[in-house]
Amino acid sequence: MKQHKKTFKKAETLAMRDLLFYNPTLTKEELKFEANGIADFLNNVFKNTYGATYETGINKAKAIADMVDILIDAPKTMADLAAKIDDDYNF
């Protein structure tokens, strides 16, 4: 998604604030809007490209909201995002 240039291993510690979409000059609403676009795209990739299903009790709205919550949280890391995705999707 062209959000960073780190290797997979080094990306684990990458914070949300270091991703391409995380513009600190945006308002919170604008940032959330941008994060929603990323989360929607990721959801499509997980569901269609990798055939993932939602875990029990999770639906599309919840999975996307969970991702957005982390994406807009500047110090959260890619590892945090990956852990939440692992909680919500069954790959």
Place this chain on the structure above:
Amino acid sequence: MLLICSLAVKGAAQNINTVKDLKDKIAAASPLLAMGLETSKYKTLANLVLNDPGVYNEIWGRVYNSIRDKKDQLLFKNLKINFKTFQGSDSNRTSLGFSYKWDYEVNKKRNTDYTRNEFIAKINLAGNIAFKKNLNPLDFQSAKLEIGTNGFWGGTVNKSSASVITELNKINQQLAAIDDEDELANSQLWNELTKAMGITNQYHYNFSVVGGWEGSQDFSKSQVTYGGQLRFSAKSYADKNILAQLNILDYPFALIRYITGTDKSLGPYGAALPVVTLGIDLVKPTQDTTRKQLTGNDKQFARFRFEAGFRTLLLNVNNVPLHFNAAYRYFREINAPAAIKAASLNRFSFFTFSVTGADTYFVSYSYGKLPFDRTDNAIYEIGFRFNL
């Protein structure tokens, strides 16, 4: 429905609105009990009971729960009523009353292979009613209707077969094994991956209009409110894309990335296209003393706004990415009074940019001014900082 509820509660209170009424009712039901009570104690007891909001909350809770538990009570489900004691702001006198809040949301979703959107309509009512209205320090009611749509075109990928998923997982494992950033960036495996995924450009929009009314509990003061906005963002996550080429804001940065060796090829980023917002708001300048001095009132006014935000990669220094961040905001009052124009308070523009990386602001600069009511509504900082 709220009106009926309030009348019912008010009516119930008025049915026993004097101590004498209550005394008569208890005397009729139980003469012995009535005889055993002295008038003064009886009056104190009655006042305590009749003015205790807890009693009404208990009654309301039972009524509400019995109705809510029934099926097909969607309209009733989100009604919240809380009885409470209001105290006049300039006296110790009190009045029983209640606050209410009710909201209802209609959400229609549509999902196809290419488009995903939702229509949202929200109705919201809220307010505070004191049975003695002159003792209501929270004399405010509002009714709002918000209609909007939020959605996407594109941003989709192919639905993979089991064999393709297996192949893609192998590619991912190979990419994950690469330890060098340059090698990873230039790997041909990305082309295989993105080709198999069939990524389309993503167009994301949000449109909403809000209309409403707000006023005092007896409707003697009232005003309408409205606003609306359209927010739009387009992203291209695939390489060599026409949409990405349209990102002219990124051209100078693409050149810097190419010259510094951050990128091996020259080209703008489609994932760095700006987010744009257009809106019209009705502003109530309650805290704006300058405006009040100039116009002699604090009447609400309509204002147009244009806002855009942009961020891209500037360069990598020792594998630390430095980003360029910018936002531009423009506000213009519609039909501004002459005094406001003369004071140059009818138009505001604000530009800010920064260079950030590794949790540090290396440079940040802001120029212009935000409207009075928008200064605390942003993540950004105003001013200039230099940190090298």
